[in-house]
Amino acid sequence: MNNQPPDFSETIIMVDKPAGWTSFDVVKKVRYALKIKKIGHAGTLDPLATGLLLLCTGRQTKKMSTLQDLDKVYTGQMVLGKTTPSMDLETPFNSLSTYDHISAEMVKAAAATFVGTIMQVPPIYSAVKVDGKRAYKIARKGEEAMLTPRSIMIHSFLLTAIDLPFITFKLVCSKGTYVRSLAHDLGKKLGVGGYLHALCRTQIGDYCLEEAYSLERLCQTNKLPI
Template structure:
């Protein structure tokens, strides 16, 4: 932890973001709960993701950009044989394919093809701006949002266990990587589609989820 114990007005501290909360929800709750005037987060997590959120307050907010640039570690589950427009469970399923012919060897071989530098297209349901508009807002209105590929690096894409259609994985990646897109692209590579079923960010640089506060621990029992 940075900053004096119990003093979060000038600090970098870690929070375990609950399922269903936006990153801004957490910042807002902590701002009012701890009465911190200046606070922000270093790296957005989707509402359906859980895990490590770095908060910076006071003068430590100047470090947000450098913290955002750190590599990240995620664990989660990909389900193959189905897809959704948002590439996770935010939107309904829009395709269904048989995965009976898929083997563990095929999954691991496909995952290996994503390791290294890649050009990745962000999901249409993302906060990326297209002509000044957020892509997800355009997608929800049925407008076409053409997103440009971005340079990212997947340092490691380990398949931890397979119980098809579910695949449990661990990813170590660079800033700007969308794990939803990686899940979708893995499904595409296998020819059956796929979506991100669950995601937890466990590490940002040397900051680890194991050392993070829960909102209850940080603010008391009234975390809502």
């Protein structure tokens, strides 16, 4: 029986990111716990989101841009009738609308219009650069920034449950897709507003969340036999 811990110095590590952690927090934690000098992540997850985060170590860091280009799969929940500046629960609600006139059929019809190649404006609370500055830093100062629409591909937008104001979904999309923006845009199209309530990334290309380490387990692998 081999009781040696695995070697993570030259590999791609699948991690199940917990809520409340930034992607950089995870990189920093794993670097320290596993004593890895060269490590980075291949695609940011918002702090409030959970799910699959790919960490590349050693020479595998050269693959980060390729991994970032892979399609992603998400599951989550949107809520109609309220909006926030960040389009999720990071910031307080700033509008409230009645959704009593909205039916499940109306939600499905609106969601169908987002499938395919669409133009999407990133959230102001995002890491997109505007004149050399991160948009979220501009937003947190109370200033405004002009963000330009970007072309993305929504391969599938499946509504798995509709219990208004809650909409549970599964999304398959291209790189560069902001699910917060999708929630906001769906609410806007229905005329009642909307925000992203919960999000989990379940797949990146062929990498699946089911095969990922929990952060706690990963950081114990240099101490415990596998």
